[in-house]
Amino acid sequence: MRDVSIIGVGQIPVAEHWDRSIRDLAVEAIAAARQDAGIDRVDVLFVGNMLSGELAGQENLATLVADAAGLLPIEALKIEAACASGGAALRAAHLAVGSGAHDYALVVGVEKMTDYLTDGVTAALALAADADYEAAHGITFAALNALLMRRYMYEHQARHEDFAPFSVNAHANAALNPHAMYRQPITVDDFERSPWVADPINILDSAGICDGAAALLIGPTSETRRARRPPVRIAASATATDTLGLAERKDPLVWDVDLFEPHDAFTIVSVLTLEACGLADRGRALKLAAEGRIGLEGDIPICTFGGLKGRGHPVGASGVYQLVETVLQLRGEAGPAQVRGATIGMAQSVGGSGSVAVTHILQV
Amino acid sequence: MTVELPRYHRLRGAYYRLEGSACPACPGRYFPPRAVCPACRTAGLRMFAFCGRGTLYSFSRVLQPPRGFASMAPYAVGMVRLEEGPLISCQLADTDGVDLSIGMPVEMVTRKLRDAEEHGYIVYGYKFRPRLGRAR
Numbered sequence A: 001m002r003d004v005s006i007i008g009v010g011q012i013p014v015a016e017h018w019d020r021s022i023r024d025l026a027v028e029a030i031a032a033a034r035q036d037a038g039i040d041r042v043d044v045l046f047v048g049n050m051l052s053g054e055l056a057g058q059e060n061l062a063t064l065v066a067d068a069a070g071l072l073p074i075e076a077l078k079i080e081a082a083c084a085s086g087g088a089a090l091r092a093a094h095l096a097v098g099s100g101a102h103d104y105a106l107v108v109g110v111e112k113m114t115d116y117l118t119d120g121v122t123a124a125l126a127l128a129a130d131a132d133y134e135a136a137h138g139i140t141f142a143a144l145n146a147l148l149m150r151r152y153m154y155e156h157q158a159r160h161e162d163f164a165p166f167s168v169n170a171h172a173n174a175a176l177n178p179h180a181m182y183r184q185p186i187t188v189d190d191f192e193r194s195p196w197v198a199d200p201i202n203i204l205d206s207a208g209i210c211d212g213a214a215a216l217l218i219g220p221t222s223e224t225r226r227a228r229r230p231p232v233r234i235a236a237s238a239t240a241t242d243t244l245g246l247a248e249r250k251d252p253l254v255w256d257v258d259l260f261e262p263h264d265a266f267t268i269v270s271v272l273t274l275e276a277c278g279l280a281d282r283g284r285a286l287k288l289a290a291e292g293r294i295g296l297e298g299d300i301p302i303c304t305f306g307g308l309k310g311r312g313h314p315v316g317a318s319g320v321y322q323l324v325e326t327v328l329q330l331r332g333e334a335g336p337a338q339v340r341g342a343t344i345g346m347a348q349s350v351g352g353s354g355s356v357a358v359t360h361i362l363q364v
Numbered sequence B: 001m002t003v004e005l006p007r008y009h010r011l012r013g014a015y016y017r018l019e020g021s022a023c024p025a026c027p028g029r030y031f032p033p034r035a036v037c038p039a040c041r042t043a044g045l046r047m048f049a050f051c052g053r054g055t056l057y058s059f060s061r062v063l064q065p066p067r068g069f070a071s072m073a074p075y076a077v078g079m080v081r082l083e084e085g086p087l088i089s090c091q092l093a094d095t096d097g098v099d100l101s102i103g104m105p106v107e108m109v110t111r112k113l114r115d116a117e118e119h120g121y122i123v124y125g126y127k128f129r130p131r132l133g134r135a136r
């Protein structure tokens, strides 16, 4: 494998984009990434997306996007790995460029979720769970995470308000991010007063439904001197899987991931991820957050642009947003959200209730 | 429109009788059924029916139901540690006025799983309820 770098990034604000279709969203993010890179060539397109068939009535999505973005006749594929689709799309692109099969690969994560009412989106998101043994029983995604959270609270004698620092941190950082959807800071009180979705998960434990698209252009590191922006190396890229059904895990509270960075779709996911990645001992992640260590000034800053909770979670696009944000941090272009002296960043995209994890470590 | 009939027909063993799998080569017992043992990778697992008793491992209440479950909401869901070992995710039945707690004994019952579809097919399957015969 040859060394691969990210040479261009682009993103559009996460929002309810009533006036834009899934193709409009993707095209805009792609244009931004190509502009940022200053390199015209694209050999292959990977589209990270989870629900275009279900929520946009559109499959064969990659060809549609390639056409709309003016990229025909290049190879184009949709990569689907539930909420980890965005990370999985970069993983596929990294393999394509690293192997030498292609030189320049474009990755776009895109999701259009707001054309449906909440019950339809809730049913669609449950497609990432086991259809026959979870979704068919009315066990929603929030409910699966609620089952984990209740068990965690039981095993570690935690209270609901102990999870507040994760949501408070995400909203505080999102306030600094012009692309974020939820830019208003929240207090522990707001967190505790929020209505239940599936107890003990409430609305402020959960990332919201929204639309978004983010894109990356990658190429061989040996060629990056041609790029306009400082290249960011992909130092590591890995995917691991576990059972689709939560109940079939050896221990549902232990996620077998190899590396780190949080996919904070629910506060409990941040907690389990920090512990699984070894950044906190088992049962200690809440304490770490309570001590303020996850903030921008802490020793383990997480969700620096607001995370899924604050920025918004357009599911198949979220993994690419995480990577765009990591690149901006490493280039020193994060503005008020900048983590000082950052040279290595990790982004982890999780699909299902921890059934697939795609992790990238980026480095300058 | 999905063709639900064959789907739920092929699930009848698991849904009505809690049929999972047992590994002939190791003590592995699995629900839902699987073809290959995840512990020792042996193929050709045999049908194994679980007794339907267990204890509550975790629980929640769904207040934002997906399409197809509106008439039942709010409803309780849980994970149950079956007596034979595996965990199962399920709806909880007969929980009105019951203070659910982790570790409480529960048992399987057969109930309607979701709202009737437009074409009238009613899906039945397992749920778990607080075990009868114990003081509430």
Ligand SMILES: [Zn+2]
Binding pocket: B023, B024, B025, B026, B027, B028, B037, B038, B039, B040, B041, B042
């Ligand atoms: Zn076995």
